[in-house]
Amino acid sequence: MTNRESKAVWFRGLLALLALILIGAGILAYDAVSPAGHDASKTTSGNASEDEKKFQTKLQFVMDQLEAQSDVDGSIQAELATGEYTFDQPLVVVNPYGISPLSAVVVFTTDEPVNISVHVPGADALSDVDFTFEGYETEHIVPVYGLYADKVNTVTLTKKSKDGTAQSTTVDIETEALSDEIDNIVLRTDLVQSSRYQSGLNFMYETKAAFDVNGDFRWYLKGDYQFPTNYEFQNGHFLVMLGSAYRENPALFLEINPLGRIFKVLYTPYACHHIIEQYEGDSILVAGSKGETVEDLIYEMNTTTGEIAQTLDLKTVFQRVRAGYHEPEDPDWIHLNDIQWVQGTNDIIISSRNQSFVARISWPDGAIKWILAAHDDWSEMFQKYLLSPIGDDFEWSYNQHSPLILPDQDNNPDTMDLLVYDNGNQRPLSEEAEPYTRIVHYQIDEVNHTIRQVWQYGKELGAALYANSRGNATPVANGNLVASYCIELGKTFRVDYREIDKDSNLVWQAEACTKQKDGELIEFRVTRMPIYSQGTAEGFFPGDAINLIPAEVILQYEAQ
Secondary structure, eight states: OOHHHHHHHHHHHHHHHHHHHHHHHHHHHOOOOOOTTOOGGGTSSOOHHHHHHHHHHHHHHHHHHHHHHHHHHHHHHHHHHTOOOBSSSOEEEESTTSSOTTOEEEEEEEEEEEEEEEEEOOSSGGGOEEEEOSSOEEEEEEEEOOOOSSSEEEEEEEEEETTSOEEEEEEEEEOOOOOHHHHTEEEEEEESOGGGOOOSEEEETTTTEEEOTTSOEEEEOOSSOBOOBSOBOSSSOEEEEEEOSSSSOOEEEEEEOTTOOEEEEEEESSOOOSBEEEOSTTEEEEEEOOSSSOSOEEEEEETTTOOEEEEEEGGGTSOSOOTTTSOTTOSOSSOEEEEEEOTTSSEEEEEETTTTEEEEEETTTOOEEEEESOSTTOOGGGGGGBOEEESTTOOOOOSOEEEEEOOOSSSOTTEEEEEEEEOOTTOOOOTTOOOOOEEEEEEEETTTTEEEEEEEESGGGGGGGOOSSOOEEEEOTTSOEEEEEEEEETTEEEEEEEEEOTTSOEEEEEEEEESSTTOOOOOOOEEEEOSOOTTSSTTSOOSSOEEOSOHHHHHHHHOO
16 A cells, blocks of 8 residues: 555545534434424423533534544645645545535645636436536545445546646546435336426425435435525535524524534524525524413524524514414414515515415515415404405415525416415315315506416326425426425325426436334425535635524523
8 A cells, every 4th residue: 555545545535424413413412303294382481491402412513524524624624735635536535524424535646727618427328427517626525425325426526627638537426325214215206308407406494405306316415404494605615504493592504514614603592494595695584482372473694794683573563363273372373384585676575375475575674565375364453454355266375385486477467476395285176176285476556556376287186286385386497387385195205206398298217115013204394406506616614614603692502
């Protein structure tokens, strides 16, 4: 064994040890989280000391992880600085931060500035992962995403000089077997129209994993993390959460990349009910809880300073009791399940699951612009905000999720096109009628306060695709829609994923379930997107992660 080979083996051993420490801490920090359809009345009273103990464990886990990450970063940079690793004989570090087993970094230097491309071969062309990084460098720390589990992946790297000269090499990257949690999931797929499939991976929010067109897992996170929805960085980073989701309790937001490297840590005392929406500048809007009621707070956080700038208690905006839509004593009276910023304005679109309405309100004062909901059981002061339906085929949405503002369809600034995932489980039906879940496109005339139904998908499929909670539908780059359905079947669930084209034809379908007879697989949403984006490797080690947890919070929990 050469000196360089022995150093590489030693270095991999160091990283493996750090990874084991991190994973061990993550397992110790784990506690089960109630599903989105939880009984909030059983969680609001809680045990404060127990909640504090759980948060203290998570906080210590993050502090330990930051310290270990600093050691990993330093080791990688030191090895790069030796100049011993070349394009043809690089250093390969699998899962450097211990939480992303199907990822790696490849480390090497080149004599001249070159541009780097990565090709991770899939089972077929649609499952290949390809990416070209911007810029020309002589020192390279190349993230590799989309590896297969329990396999030696032969990855191709291509370097291209400024004069156009290109050269390729292959690197073998061996990965571990899937974790028990991920391996427990069975995925079956059917590609109906291969020419219409939108490339990318399918990111599962509850499972914290991504699978390809063939149902093979190509990325996942280990540890007690939760994915907030809606919020994605443009530089290859995203947010995960550690902490409470369903009542007023502290939580942490971690800005990470797919390798699991932390770039920033934010603290909130108000939890997060799975929604974070990008707002103006460095601000985000978060759905949270404060006081005895739950999931009825919106707060604005500055991600540069970590400060909470504004809050809005929705009890001060909407009527709390609507007969037939929730139990009056239920603290989860509104169940805020989405926020969408109307870009270019100070308005937001919000969705209430438990009262079956979508509304446009101003931020942060909460002035109502309109309410999309059936007209029954609204008190008189709210009736002027209710949209009036037009058209014979119109139907209201019920218990809906994930309203999404669509691009302008008619070049009319007075209208808004809105896509809504209509679960339908508060829908009034005759005894002989089957329940159904729809994806529906509404067009709202915001001047005349009217609404018409442009298109729907799902009613014709009846109970076969009925999802009584969770779910979403999102347009993808080629104009198709990708949707998820969490379908309850007695004691178990199955999750149906599908891509449909603009004519409502099926392009691709996947079905997920567990290996256990009564296994419970619950999924909230799916997003089809590439795992790479420009900026992924820029400033890969910008220094230590920015820790915006207030000093008094750290001291408080260290003292316990």
